[in-house]
Amino acid sequence: MIIWLVLLPFAGGVLAFALARWGRVIGLLTTAGTFAVGLIFSAQIWQNGPQRYLVGGWSVPLGINFFADGLSAVMLLITGGIGTIISLYSISYFAPTARKGEWSENDTFWPLWLFLVGGLNALFLSADVFNVYVTLEVVTLAAIGLAALAGNAAALTASLRYLFAALIGSMAYLMGVALLYASYGLLDFQALQQVVQTDAPTVLALSLMTVGLLLKTALFPLHFWLPPAHSTAPAPVSAALSGLVVKGSFYITLRLWFETFYGQIHFSAGQLLGALGTAAILWGSFQAVRQKRLKLLIAYSTVGQIGYLFLLFPIITATTSRDVVAAWAWSGGLFQAISHALAKTSMFLSAGVLLKAVGTDEIKSMRGIAGHLPLTTFALALAGISLIGLPPSGGFVAKWLMMKAIIGSGQWWWIPVVTLGGLLTAGYVFLMLRYTFLPQEANHPFKPVSPVMQGTAFALAVGAVVIGFRAKELITLLNIGMGFPEVPVLENPGL
Amino acid sequence: MTWESAMPTLIVGTSLLTGLLIFFLEEKRQRLRSTLNLLGAGLKLVFVGIIIVGTLQGREYEFRFPLVLGFDFLLRVDMLSLLFVTLSGVLWFVTTIYAIGYLEGSEHRSRFFGFFSICVAASTGIALAGNLITFFIFYEFLTLSTYPLVVHRGTEESLRAGRTYLWYTITGGTVLFVGVAWLNVLVGDVDFSHAGSLASVAPYYHTELIAIFVLLIAGLGVKAALVPLHGWLPVAMVAPAPVSALLHAVAVVKAGAFGIVRVVYDVFGVSFANSLGVLTPLAILASITIIYGSLRAMTQDDLKKRLAYSTISQVSYITLGVALFGITGTIGSLVHLVHQGIMKITLFFCAGNVAETLGLHRISEMNGIGRRMPVTMGAFTVAALGMIGLPPIAGFISKWYLALGGLEAGKPWVVVVLLVSSLLNAAYFLPILHAAWFKKPSQSWSPRTGKLETSAMLLVPPVITAGFSLAAGLFAASNGSPLALARQIAELLYYSSP
Numbered sequence: 001m002i003i004w005l006v007l008l009p010f011a012g013g014v015l016a017f018a019l020a021r022w023g024r025v026i027g028l029l030t031t032a033g034t035f036a037v038g039l040i041f042s043a044q045i046w047q048n049g050p051q052r053y054l055v056g057g058w059s060v061p062l063g064i065n066f067f068a069d070g071l072s073a074v075m076l077l078i079t080g081g082i083g084t085i086i087s088l089y090s091i092s093y094f095a096p097t098a099r100k101g102e103w104s105e106n107d108t109f110w111p112l113w114l115f116l117v118g119g120l121n122a123l124f125l126s127a128d129v130f131n132v133y134v135t136l137e138v139v140t141l142a143a144i145g146l147a148a149l150a151g152n153a154a155a156l157t158a159s160l161r162y163l164f165a166a167l168i169g170s171m172a173y174l175m176g177v178a179l180l181y182a183s184y185g186l187l188d189f190q191a192l193q194q195v196v197q198t199d200a201p202t203v204l205a206l207s208l209m210t211v212g213l214l215l216k217t218a219l220f221p222l223h224f225w226l227p228p229a230h231s232t233a234p235a236p237v238s239a240a241l242s243g244l245v246v247k248g249s250f251y252i253t254l255r256l257w258f259e260t261f262y263g264q265i266h267f268s269a270g271q272l273l274g275a276l277g278t279a280a281i282l283w284g285s286f287q288a289v290r291q292k293r294l295k296l297l298i299a300y301s302t303v304g305q306i307g308y309l310f311l312l313f314p315i316i317t318a319t320t321s322r323d324v325v326a327a328w329a330w331s332g333g334l335f336q337a338i339s340h341a342l343a344k345t346s347m348f349l350s351a352g353v354l355l356k357a358v359g360t361d362e363i364k365s366m367r368g369i370a371g372h373l374p375l376t377t378f379a380l381a382l383a384g385i386s387l388i389g390l391p392p393s394g395g396f397v398a399k400w401l402m403m404k405a406i407i408g409s410g411q412w413w414w415i416p417v418v419t420l421g422g423l424l425t426a427g428y429v430f431l432m433l434r435y436t437f438l439p440q441e442a443n444h445p446f447k448p449v450s451p452v453m454q455g456t457a458f459a460l461a462v463g464a465v466v467i468g469f470r471a472k473e474l475i476t477l478l479n480i481g482m483g484f485p486e487v488p489v490l491e492n493p494g495l
Numbered sequence: 496m497t498w499e500s501a502m503p504t505l506i507v508g509t510s511l512l513t514g515l516l517i518f519f520l521e522e523k524r525q526r527l528r529s530t531l532n533l534l535g536a537g538l539k540l541v542f543v544g545i546i547i548v549g550t551l552q553g554r555e556y557e558f559r560f561p562l563v564l565g566f567d568f569l570l571r572v573d574m575l576s577l578l579f580v581t582l583s584g585v586l587w588f589v590t591t592i593y594a595i596g597y598l599e600g601s602e603h604r605s606r607f608f609g610f611f612s613i614c615v616a617a618s619t620g621i622a623l624a625g626n627l628i629t630f631f632i633f634y635e636f637l638t639l640s641t642y643p644l645v646v647h648r649g650t651e652e653s654l655r656a657g658r659t660y661l662w663y664t665i666t667g668g669t670v671l672f673v674g675v676a677w678l679n680v681l682v683g684d685v686d687f688s689h690a691g692s693l694a695s696v697a698p699y700y701h702t703e704l705i706a707i708f709v710l711l712i713a714g715l716g717v718k719a720a721l722v723p724l725h726g727w728l729p730v731a732m733v734a735p736a737p738v739s740a741l742l743h744a745v746a747v748v749k750a751g752a753f754g755i756v757r758v759v760y761d762v763f764g765v766s767f768a769n770s771l772g773v774l775t776p777l778a779i780l781a782s783i784t785i786i787y788g789s790l791r792a793m794t795q796d797d798l799k800k801r802l803a804y805s806t807i808s809q810v811s812y813i814t815l816g817v818a819l820f821g822i823t824g825t826i827g828s829l830v831h832l833v834h835q836g837i838m839k840i841t842l843f844f845c846a847g848n849v850a851e852t853l854g855l856h857r858i859s860e861m862n863g864i865g866r867r868m869p870v871t872m873g874a875f876t877v878a879a880l881g882m883i884g885l886p887p888i889a890g891f892i893s894k895w896y897l898a899l900g901g902l903e904a905g906k907p908w909v910v911v912v913l914l915v916s917s918l919l920n921a922a923y924f925l926p927i928l929h930a931a932w933f934k935k936p937s938q939s940w941s942p943r944t945g946k947l948e949t950s951a952m953l954l955v956p957p958v959i960t961a962g963f964s965l966a967a968g969l970f971a972a973s974n975g976s977p978l979a980l981a982r983q984i985a986e987l988l989y990y991s992s993p
Contacts, residue, residue: 321916391632403676471563
């Protein structure tokens, strides 16, 4: 079962490359199929707990080792679900090749996109620090290829910058892996956990790996490559990059910090990541407010929203056992990752709709779109609500848990970060939405846009809101295998 | 799901569904839209009627849905929610009629009525929320659904007003959020039916509780327009008249005031809040707001602006009553929640009529207007006199109980505040009445187009609500009056809690 999650998209990618004419059909069927397998697989984890799988039967340290717990399941579900919707959208977005023998954006997109999905799935299933590196490379290379898809100067410059940043990140990470292997002769996340000590080589290894991963996750001040790359790519690619790809390296950071090295990391290291997160929230949101183009605004918003993910580090690092407060921070941070993935993909897909309808993504051009693109307007509004963290939405549940964790941990200095970040987010969301209330400028033609594109963006936005209602199940799934208290309800200190 | 648990969801759902249906109506389907609007508002009234009867028979309506570990989405009917939901149900129905008449022939009506209904769903949710987190969810929902109404006209001015409105309310919401989360960490889910449970919190945490109280009141105070958090209200009156009417009477401002009532009585418990020493500062803040609002109202020439400042002042009566530790003050506060609503909505309806029929916005242009629009100005007069506190109109009852409450609570200065405020009320309302009835018209009015002074849909609503204002005062002593209900709630609050 577990192997199909990786095999299916890779096989689909090869097939889509060979049979470019059928790329869109293969793409949609493959992503949908992978999602279906992911659903069944998650149900198994829900019932039987974490699972380990040795590819080809070879055991450690020779074979490839797969491991999946609740965290992996949730990431697989997000990738599968959002991936399927992006595929559906892309069928309408990319025009099929007109004549035989020609090669178009459409033909390049599908194989790369399926490799990206396969790489992400493999990443969420890998059990050791080296395999994770390999899968991360697959993801990054596919992502850079996709980012360059538009083929114009801006896109190429941006993806080249992306490539350099990614290479430096990979190198730093790989050096860390080498150091770890030299010290312990082990690579498995969980096996390492039994033996790691806080000596100088280990500290250096973790630092190198973390810096490499932060570069790929685009945490401030290592975010410089993200806004151009995410804003010049075609809309469905931007959606995948912002919604899914940055979560891959974030996932590895979580595994390292809270599985392998949990309990060994100094308080100040967590505080440092929290401080960088804070800077990201403030800087990203501030830049987003200043943008004139919708896709750049959304890209800077990603820089800011990534900052929230790192607020869970200072809190969990400060705990010595996986207590209730750590569980709140854990589920709050991951809920932020999930709802951001949904909301952000929806926003980028809506930006694509706008581009197709008016030919530009200048925010000014959104005047009067409410009448022509009501579904897209609603999609932007709902996704915005979730990003701000207004109830009832996934973003709200994330902020709620995060705020409780902050207060419960006594690290009150993060409170203004969360509140101010929310206000700034509200600032750019409403800056965007207010144009939809303005009367439309005369002689501004609207081209019709496929209802599938509008519908998929809307569906994702609805998803970002609705997961706020099914928070309980998701949180329970997230905690499987991580050793957090099953029912994270604190005995209230006040009573 | 049983009948009893379905009822609260149905009440919120009718407005929500009406709103969503209307969004997807074509602009020109006016008849269908109006039918849907009235049907939704009417159906809601029927449901409210059912729960009133049911509650009186001792039935309990409750809907609970676990949302995240650690809190439930909870809707429940108690006496206080009954009071607020009845007010919003009745006034929504009247305002819907008014809005249909007011917006006849204007653009974007589907959008307007869609958000209008959703806004009512939000304020109903606020009324029925059974715990603090559910209250908060609807409180934020209200902010979102009222923003499109404030900026409805799409002019530069209304967009600016919308921005101010959002900054104030979203900041307020954030502060409230921190308070709610903090309280949740300290004592868990705060259920409104367990009033007084905070009293058992160890004294070690009392400082934290005071900080939480300040955060909650600051967050709610933005919508309740407590000075210095009131800045958005006078600006937001650029909204169309039915929106201002709703905002000032039942929706936004009232939501803030209602929240303060809930926090003091059902979260902290009034005796515990009193022993924490947080009530007197709140009473002083409310008194400052009362005087300040009235003073500012005097200098406004724009009628709607004057009414807006008057709201700042009048809504703080509710907060003042809450902050007085004593049953009479509580009665005054709760009854004013209703009375202020019906009187203020009348005033805004009338201001809208004058603006819509004759194009007048300034008080200085309204000399002799009573002859051209006698019915409108008649309703205005009733409500204005009520605001001043003249018997037998509703406002008198509120002020009477509040003054007695002040004496009962050992705060005689409250009486002085009320007297000064009433004088100021008279000073800014009587000149309007004088100008309207006794001065000579300084211009010739545009002639009547039909038999009535303006369209019937604009004329009937203020007459109805002015009638309510008179009836609530005249029949205050009878069973089923707002006063009787307020008295019943206050007795429950003071005599049944542990």
